[in-house]
Amino acid sequence: MKRELDIVVISDVHLGASRCRAEELLKYLKSIQPEMLVLNGDIFDMGKFRKNNFPTQHLEVIRRVLKMALNGTKVYYLTGECDQGLRQFEDTGFGPVNVRSHLVFKADGKLHWIFHGNYLTKTSSKGWSWFGPAWRFIGGLFRKSGFVNQHLRKMPRSVTDFEDKIVEIAAEKGFDYVICGHIHHPQQLRLQAQNGKVVHYLNSGDWIEHGTALEYRTGQWCIYHDNEHYFGAISPRLQVRSKTGKSNLRNLDGLLSSTSSATAALDAL
Numbered sequence: 093m094k095r096e097l098d099i100v101v102i103s104d105v106h107l108g109a110s111r112c113r114a115e116e117l118l119k120y121l122k123s124i125q126p127e128m129l130v131l132n133g134d135i136f137d138m139g140k141f142r143k144n145n146f147p148t149q150h151l152e153v154i155r156r157v158l159k160m161a162l163n164g165t166k167v168y169y170l171t172g173e174c175d176q177g178l179r180q181f182e183d184t185g186f187g188p189v190n191v192r193s194h195l196v197f198k199a200d201g202k203l204h205w206i207f208h209g210n211y212l213t214k215t216s217s218k219g220w221s222w223f224g225p226a227w228r229f230i231g232g233l234f235r236k237s238g239f240v241n242q243h244l245r246k247m248p249r250s251v252t253d254f255e256d257k258i259v260e261i262a263a264e265k266g267f268d269y270v271i272c273g274h275i276h277h278p279q280q281l282r283l284q285a286q287n288g289k290v291v292h293y294l295n296s297g298d299w300i301e302h303g304t305a306l307e308y309r310t311g312q313w314c315i316y317h318d319n320e321h322y323f324g325a326i327s328p329r330l331q332v333r334s335k336t337g338k339s340n341l342r343n344l345d346g347l348l349s350s351t352s353s354a355t356a357a358l359d360a361l
Contacts, residue, residue, distance in 0.1 A: 098126065099130065102129070104299065105131075105135045106134060108150060112150060113299045117153055121157065122156065127165065130206055130271075204269040251275060254274075256283075262293075263287055264285075264287065268292060270291060273298070281294075292313070299318075302318075
C-alpha cells in the first residue's frame with residue numbers, strides 16, 4: 093500500500109549521469125502517493141544528457157513522475173543549475189508538469205518558500221558534486237582516529253554559510269519555512285535570523301550520494317532516507333493515515349508565482 097503524503101520535495105537527481113541512483117528513486121516514487129510533488133532543481137544533468145544513451149531506469153523515473161501527475165498529483169518542476177535549459181518552459185510547463193523558478197505557498201498557516209538555491213552561491217554544481225565523495229573519502233582515512241570526532245565530522249563552513257544566508261533572506265521576506273537543494277546536504281534546522289524571526293530551513297539533499305527527500309504530512313516535515321530495508325520489510329513508514337484525517341494543505345494559487353530569473357523572483361516577493 094502506498095503512503096499518502098501532503099507534499100514531497102526531491103532535488104539533485106541528475107538524471108543522465110552515471111552516478112544517479114535512479115533505481116532507488118523509482119522504488120521510492122512507486123511507494124508514495126503525494127498531493128503535491130516538487131522537483132526542486134537539477135533533476136536532469138543536461139551536461140551529461142545523451143539522446144541515444146539515456147539509461148532505461150532514468151527514463152522510468154520520468155515516466156513515473158508523469159504518471160503521478162496524470163493521476164492527480166500536482167507536480168512542480170523548479171529549475172536549478174544543471175537543468176536551466178528548461179527555464180524556457182516557465183509559466184507554461186510541459187504537459188501536466190508546472191515549471192517554475194521558485195514556489196510560494198501556505199501549509200497549515202505557515203508561509204513556505206521553495207527554490208533550488210544555486211543563484212545564492214558562487215560555487216558551481218560541479219564543485220558540490222565532488223564535495224560529498226571527497227569528504228567521505230577523507231573521513232574513511234581517519235575513521236579510527238580522534239581527529240575525525242574533533243574535526244572531520246564538523247560541518248564545513250561553506251555549508252553553514254549557505255544555510256545562514258538563505259535563512260536571513262527568508263526572514264527578511266517574512267517566510268516561516270525555506271526549502272532548498274543544490275548543496276547535496278540533507279538538513280532540517282530551526283534558526284533565528286538577525287531580525288529575530290525564527291525560520292525553519294530544510295534541504296532535500298540529493299539522489300547521488302544520500303538518497304533523501306523531504307516529506308510533509310499532517311503538519312510536519314521530515315527527511316526521508318532511502319534504505320532498502322523499507323522496501324523489503326514492514327515499516328512504520330508504510331502506515332497510511334486514516335481516511336478521516338483530512339490534509340490541512342492549502343495550495344494558494346494567488347501565492348504560486350514564478351519569474352524568468354531567480355534574481356527577479358526575489359525582488360517580486
